[in-house]
Amino acid sequence: MLIGDYRIEIVPDTEFRLDGGAMFGIVPKVLWEKLCPPDEMNRVKLQANCLFVETSREKILIETGMGEKWNEKQMERYGIFRQKSFAQILKEKTGYKPEEITIVINTHLHFDHAGGNTIFDEHGNIVPQFPNARYFVSASELEKAENPNERENASYLTENWSVLKKTGQLELKPDEYEAVEGITLKRIRGHSETMQTVQINRGGETLYGFSDLIPTTAHLQYAWIMSYDLFPTETLAFKKEILPKAASRNWICWFYHDFNMPLCRLKSENGKFQPIRCED
Numbered sequence: 394m395l396i397g398d399y400r401i402e403i404v405p406d407t408e409f410r411l412d413g414g415a416m417f418g419i420v421p422k423v424l425w426e427k428l429c430p431p432d433e434m435n436r437v438k439l440q441a442n443c444l445f446v447e448t449s450r451e452k453i454l455i456e457t458g459m460g461e462k463w464n465e466k467q468m469e470r471y472g473i474f475r476q477k478s479f480a481q482i483l484k485e486k487t488g489y490k491p492e493e494i495t496i497v498i499n500t501h502l503h504f505d506h507a508g509g510n511t512i513f514d515e516h517g518n519i520v521p522q523f524p525n526a527r528y529f530v531s532a533s534e535l536e537k538a539e540n541p542n543e544r545e546n547a548s549y550l551t552e553n554w555s556v557l558k559k560t561g562q563l564e565l566k567p568d569e570y571e572a573v574e575g576i577t578l579k580r581i582r583g584h585s586e587t588m589q590t591v592q593i594n595r596g597g598e599t600l601y602g603f604s605d606l607i608p609t610t611a612h613l614q615y616a617w618i619m620s621y622d623l624f625p626t627e628t629l630a631f632k633k634e635i636l637p638k639a640a641s642r643n644w645i646c647w648f649y650h651d652f653n654m655p656l657c658r659l660k661s662e663n664g665k666f667q668p669i670r671c672e673d
Contacts, residue, residue, distance in 0.1 A: 394656070394671065396645070397596020399575070400447040403655050404486045406458025406479055406509060410436035410472030416608070418620040428611040436472055439609070441505055442655035444602065444647060445487050446593065451573055452489055453496045455591055455602070456649065457522065460508025462552060479509050479522070494523040498572055499530045500604040501588040502538040503548040506649070510553045519556050528557050529572055531580065532565040534587040544623065545585065581606060583628035584621065591647070600656075601639055602647035606631055609651040610668040613659070636666055645671055 394401045413435050417425040429437040441458035463473060480491050499507045507530075512522040521528075538549045557563040566572075568580035568589070578589040584605040591602035606628055608619065615632050618625045639646055640659040646668075648655050657668040 394645075395596075396593055396598045396600055397575070398449070399593065399595045400445075401593075401600065401656075402445040402447075402486050404443040404445050404454070404479075404483055405655070406441040406443055406460075406482070407476075408472070408474040408652070409439055409441070409459055409505070410434075411439060413437040415620050417612075418618050418622075418625065420617050425611065425617070429609075432472070434472075438472075438652050439650045440652045440655070442647070442649050442651065443509075444591070445483070446576065447487070448573060451495045452487075452493055453498065453573065453576070454483075454494050454523070454526075455498045456500065456506045457497060457509030459505050460510070460522075460553065461512055462508065462519070491523050492525050494526045496572065497523050497526045497528045498576075498578065498591075499528070499534075500578065500591060500602070501534050501585060502530060502554060503585075503605070504550050504553060506604075507553040508550070511556055519552050521557060521560060521562060526562065528554075528563050529566050529578075530554070530563065531568055531570075531578070531587060531589060533568055533580065534589070535563075535565060537585070537587045581631055583624050583631050584619070585623055598645065599642065600645040600647060601635070602649065603635070604649060607636075607648065609648050610654055610657065611651075613666040613668070637661065640666055 413431040416437055431437050443458050444455040446453040484490055509522055511519050514520045541549050571577050575593055575595045577592045580589050588604055590604050593600040618628050622628050640661040643658055646657055646659055654668050654670055656671050660667045660669050
């Protein structure tokens with residue numbers, strides 16, 4: 394897909410599963426299970442859809458997925474079903490190897506968004522998966538990740554960024570910044586205090602990435618908010634502002650955790666939003 398002169402590709406890291414009740418908060422199971430049928434452990438199927446952007450000068454990866462540093466017990470807990478390494482998927486989808494990526498952007502450092510920042514080498518040491526890349530994350534998010542409260546502690550794993558500080562690849566950014574021309578990151582409080590969303594404006598088109606504020610197309614209804622969100626009323630306010638704008642302006646929408654339709658446009662009908670699959 395092209396947005397102006399930027400090439401866009403979804404790079405799906407791996408299937409995984411989380412508790413359906415946690416994913417849909419106050420919404421009764423009898424409603425959400427119609428859209429996301431749970432398994433025998435009440436978990437729903439999710440994906441980590443990383444976004445590759447190629448410009449004339451940069452090869453950018455936004456988010457890096459769950460990563461491959463999980464042990465067998467952890468893989469069972471999260472229902473991780475990995476068929477290929479991320480390096481294989483990246484090559485198949487983009488034509489490039491991890492060492493050819495020049496910029497990595499994390500909207501936040503939760504393990505399902507930053508797990509692929511690093512990888513085990515042949516000796517079992519944790520090393521950067523993208524050895525030639527600059528890694529961008531906001532300074533406020535790194536501060537939060539390194540000093541989490543009890544509720545967020547399990548979501549932040551220092552193995553996903555500590556080595557990047559040692560190699561000098563980690564670049565701390567403000568709460569709102571332009572990564573390259575036309576790609577803007579902005580802090581929006583809701584899912585967490587310091588998570589950012591992504592907006593790409595190029596050639597008259599806009600792509601908007603909601604990150605975890607609206608993780609899947611099943612969360613398009615205003616009140617369908619994850620119980621993981623620390624500030625759910627602020628997530629609600631954000632959805633009421635952004636979704637009508639995205640629909641009326643025909644934005645391409647990026648749903649990071651959607652298993653079936655990570656990129657789509659939105660159509661508003663009778664106060665509800667419906668995803669419409671994008672044409673290449």
